[in-house]
Amino acid sequence: MGEILHGIFINPFIEIAGAPDLFVQVLWEGFVSGTLYALIALGFVLIFKASGVFNFAQGIMVVFGALSLVGLFAAGVPAWLALILCIGIMFGLAWGVERVVLRNLVNQEPIILFMATIGLNYFLIGFGEFIFGGEPKTMITSEIGLPTGSFDFEVLGGLVSLQQIDVSAAVIAGLLVAGLAVFFNKTRIGRALRAVADDHQAAMSVGITLQQIWVIVWFAAGIVALTTGIMWGARSDVSFALSIVALKALPVLILGGFTSVPGAIVGGLIIGISEKLAEFYWGPLVGGSIESWFPYFLALIFLWFRPQGLFGERIIERV
Amino acid sequence: MLYRETGQFKTSYSADQAVFPIRQDLVGIWLILAFMFLVVPFTFNDFWLNSIMIPTLIFALAAIGLNILTGYAGQLSLGTGGFMGCGAYACLKLTTFFPDLNIIIVILMSGFFAAAVGFIFGLPSLRIKGFYLAVATLASQFFLEWAFGRIAWLYNYADSGAIEVPTRRIFDIAITGPHASSMTRYLVVLSIVVVLTWVASNLVRGRFGRSWMAVRDMDIAAELIGIRLLSTKLTAFSISSYYCGVAGAMMVFLWLGAAEVESFDINHSFLVLFMVIIGGLGSLLGAFLGAAFIWNLPILLRSAFGQTIDAASVEHISFMVVGALIIFFLIVEPHGFARMWQIAKEKLRLWPFPY
Amino acid sequence: MATETAQAAGEDTFPKLLLRNAVKFADRPAIREKDLGIWQTWTWSQVLDEVRAFAVGLSALGIKAGDKVAIVGDNRPRLYWTMCAAQSLGAVPIPVYQDSVAEEMKFVLEHAGATCAVVENQEQVDKILEIRESYKAIKTIVYDEDRGLKNYNVKGLYAFEDVQAKGRAALSDGAEAIWHEQIARGQPADTAIILYTSGTTGKPKGVVLTMENTLWAARVANRFDNLTENEETIAYLPMAWVGDHIFSYAQSYECGYCVNCPESPETVVDDRREIGTTYAFAPPRVYENLITLTMVRMEDAARIKRKMFDYFLALANRVGEKILNGEPVGVTDRLLYALGDFLVYAPIKNRFGLSKVRVGYTAGEAIGPEIFRFYRSLGINLKQLYGQTEAAVYITNQPDGEIYADTVGAPLEGIEVKVDDSGEVLYRSPGVFKEYYKNAKATRETKTKDGWVHSGDAGFIDDRGHLKIIDRAKDVGHLKDGTLFPPKYIENKLKFFPNIKEAVAIGDGRDYVACMVNIDLTAVGSWAERNNVVYASYQELAAHPDVYKMVEGHVAEVNRELAAEERVAGAQIQRFLVLHKELDADDGEITRTAKVRRSFVEERYKPLIDALFNRRKSSQHIKTEVTFEDGRKGAIEGDVEIRDMTPMPVAGTNRIAAE
């Protein structure tokens, strides 16, 4: 018993003190996956805020975007054109989703809409695999001008290695968030989108229909997904296995709240870093791979004490 | 049109509250049961029994389990695969420890382990609702998957890391294992599913079912009229998991014959969830309809395209079709096949009048 | 002679029959009531137990032979038991229409000299208490349902079960023998019941029927249709109406069949379906309503379904009745009819709970021939009978195999029927009433010394020996030029249209025939909804130009039919209007059995009628006082439009005789 407690609560710190460079490396790894979790969660929050849809397909949109890019390139389309076409595809997807799904399911219960996005999820998997094939693919990292290679630092007596692609991922994620912030705060459409979260009437008074807003929001989420897909694909393969990883956006959302953009980012980083730390320092105690479930437990424990999330308001129940 | 109800009157509450108060329905269900028990085993070939009948029944049972939790008690769960796995691994361990115990009893007992696990993962439901709760069930799903893969004791330290089903006999008839005939396994599965469905129908019609639905429809009002939320939700979690557990045990022991962690992964959770949604939340009939539809649709597609396109493409197309159909059905009738049947039945009862 | 054997066996009063049934049909259901969601059943032996306890209890409260016991309420087992209980003591049950206002009820109670009232609920108790303030003879009030009565502290008010408890206590002290003696003393000539006829004019008259009258009627009717103890009937018509008394009480006691009481007046159709009655009885209005309901609902059905429905209805119209009557029909038609039965006829019968009906009767008023045929063509053995309270219902019935839509059948065995010179129908039978209670003058006017009763109806016996009723004798009139004017005949034709609920034709002594129409709010309302016609009230809808146009079409259709019949061709409707309010029993415009009080209506709407016969007027202002459900008074006023019709040319000479 004591041994286990020691393993859980004491040993990690001994190890950290013993090899601080490893600790920093793990932190960095966690930070990078956290960034990606955050991006998936971000796409999710965009949609949830504006249309109340719990979009289960956000993870698949990430894969689908990346797959389209790789697939188009493989079919002989120049990389830059493929990228532009992919943006077009994401727009088409947003338009199609609004046309086929949202418009017909307006005013349904949340769970029905949630189920519809699971259906969309399946459709996209089948569609993507049918067009581009099911086998994992390699991202065309250098072709679209992303750096490869790594920066190596001498830190605390050890060597910390930062992949350049990871660094650019973080930078691009930052830029994306900044861009979205500008879009939402400074543009007319952006303000309308913010209004729609609170009041549909107000949004329509700006002169945009609800349908248009849905398309825009899903498109924005699609762009976020495409970016995420490129980054993620550059780190590993482009394959539908990613959709399972994308479920980690859920605990991120739990931490950050379903409607908060800063929450998504902070939540993503917390989940990313903590799962890597847990895996590295606690994983060996029970045979490893605990990062597959650790974030969910973390979110659960968190929920127990704060059911409304990190940035959510306290719910007063009324009768 | 087919319903002629004139002269069917009830002189007691038990007759009025029967599962099938209309005589035509009662006759119908007996005909179906007779067909399933007396005709199917002797006329259907191995492919039909193994690939269609047995899995449909097993998934229907899992769908009933999930339906109790999600459809009746209103608690969204994405952990069905994990609970099914609990049943399967429990069954393996039980039959290892008690090799002489009647395998049917073992299968029925293994559900209790799933129920216990479901109980534990249902605890957060006191404070967590809706989509937030889905995360709790995801936690159980991934944790259980992890456990099934990592804890070698669970799969008897088999080199393959998989469950290998031993042969078990009752009255010298092989029920499980490679020697068991499709017919035997079908009949065992059918019997268990029929009995458990009957039990489920008893539950949902009575006090427990009403409490679940009350919690689902308006938990605050339910609490104020004296329903204990936690115990109601926990019973739903336990019973639901029991059903999933038994379905999982049957899946491995009476259908697949062997199973790995992948048999209980999150995709199975989704598969069963689809069955429930497409079949109809809050309906036992819906569980059967949903299971039959979702399970057999790809088979149907495969046999339709099988000759012209390669297997992988058929797989992809079936994914697309399933996805599109889910959306289609949600648009046409968000409450699933069961509601469609209900509406059709209502129309038949009112025929020729529209109302 | 059936009567003689029965008397020999001691089955000549209802209490004696109850004793017989309690042995003969001991465990068979006698009466059911849908209560608390299920059908509560009492077997004949249980009914005996209940009746005995209540009778002895009443006796303990001082009710004795010759006393009058008023019975007020919806059809409920306990109220039927009260009848038998009262009869067993030699007292006379007086059922009263339950929806009469206190004033009407007071007249009946006072006239009959009731000393006890057995009522359904608080509402009726309140009425009786109100009556008791001025008519103090009522000593005992017994109620069935205690709701709201818990804290009434009133002398002589008892719960039904308390009276029974009293009775049971007395029974254990040996009262049973006395009770049986009392029953044994009962004679066929004893008064069985006094039924107050609502009467289209004047105050109600109490028709005194003896045990022999009612029992004879019950026996004859049961034998006529070979009824057995296996029949199921539903009791939903007012207990104060002779039809209900004979069908739900006398005939049931006589042959032991089961009577079913519905849960509430609103659920009768559902309850009838659940029970699946085999022997049915309803005034034409009920059948009319069902058709209206059918047509209105089918209007909303999908096009294909409606087409199919219309096709098979036309087929039924062509061959249905022939098949029912066992006449030869082609094989194709038979097959098509079978298909129609599967798709349309059987489901309709099922919806209305008429699937199991062996014999169904309509009476009380002439039924439209089209309505009558509609049911028969669906395969329902609907028959007409002609009856009156004074005859204990039965005068003529249609025997199986001799059903003609235009007649009301032939006299039953033991009944003599004749038509006098003025065209009035007279009858004589063992069922003929004893007298009008305390009204010798009226008795003399109606019943001749040798037992013939003036029916008050005009009619004739055709060459098949069947009776045809044209109209009330005093209502058949003539236009100024001498043309025959049968108002009811015209009105019934109008009323067959689902959109028309009620019609009043006027023409006696006038230049031409004019008509006032009530639209059917259900049917026209549904039509309005489909056609986006917005309306706030009956009055507004009735005055709508499109509604007028619709009614005009119906009137033209009736005129076309009239024109085709030589004898009434001159009685075509030349002007009509749609009334601005519904004729209402609360306003005294129709009776509780929904017959139009013609003279009252003509008086009340005199300005309108004057305008109808003033060709220069195309509309008329009117103000009408109305009584609301809660008794408050108010007024409806407005302008009513009057439309002119062009009479149809009279068709050739060789015409089918008027139906």
Added chain:
Amino acid sequence: MSALETFVDAADETLLAVEGVTLSFGGVQAIKDVSFDIKKGEIRAIIGPNGAGKTSMLNVINGFYHPQKGKITFKGNTRTDMRPHVAATQGISRTFQNVALFRGMSTLDNIMTGRTLKMTTNLFWHLFRFGPAEQEELEHREFVERIIDFLEIQHIRKTPVGRLPYGLQKRVELGRALAAQPDLLLLDEPMAGMNLEEKEDMSRFVIDVNDQFGTTIALIEHDMGVVMDLSNRVVVLDHGEKIADGTPDEVKSNQDVIDAYLGVAH
């Protein structure tokens, strides 16, 4: 009316006493130091303008809100707060301002749910719907049928409540509350949103419940006419404070009430 008077005479025993209850959410004070009592067998009205804290008061009484200060004595047991289902167990049941029925269930099942507290048979019997479980279901069904009969809703017995018009839903909700055979019945604006006829019906049911079952009733109502007709005593709240307490006539002539309530709300 004579019925009511008998009860006023008989009622002298305090069923529920509220003493110095104070409730606030965050910074907002919903109820400030309110005390009043409800006597056994009476119909007690709680009135006041919008936002006066009436519904909050009911929520405190049946344990949904927990007051910061004060205590409540019900049937002799004093408490500061409790879980709602405990309140239900002790005999308090209620209806809601916005109908809170179980929309997916039929009228019958909704009212049956109201009897959950009285049902004790364990899961085992229910699995097979056998023996005690079947017995229990049937007994309670009969009880519920009496309520259905009482409220005259036979014709909608098996209709899902979501399909019913508002007035009937309110009636079903009353039925569900009655099913628990409460000692104290809390009615939160039972007549809100009803037309005149429905109001009269509902008033009759309220009186009949009180009369027939002797149930003590606390009632929030806006319609002054209804309050004056129905209730034995009235407590008036304004901005969370009690400003008057007494018979309808006393309250009607109270100047504070006229200023605060009658002048403002209507």
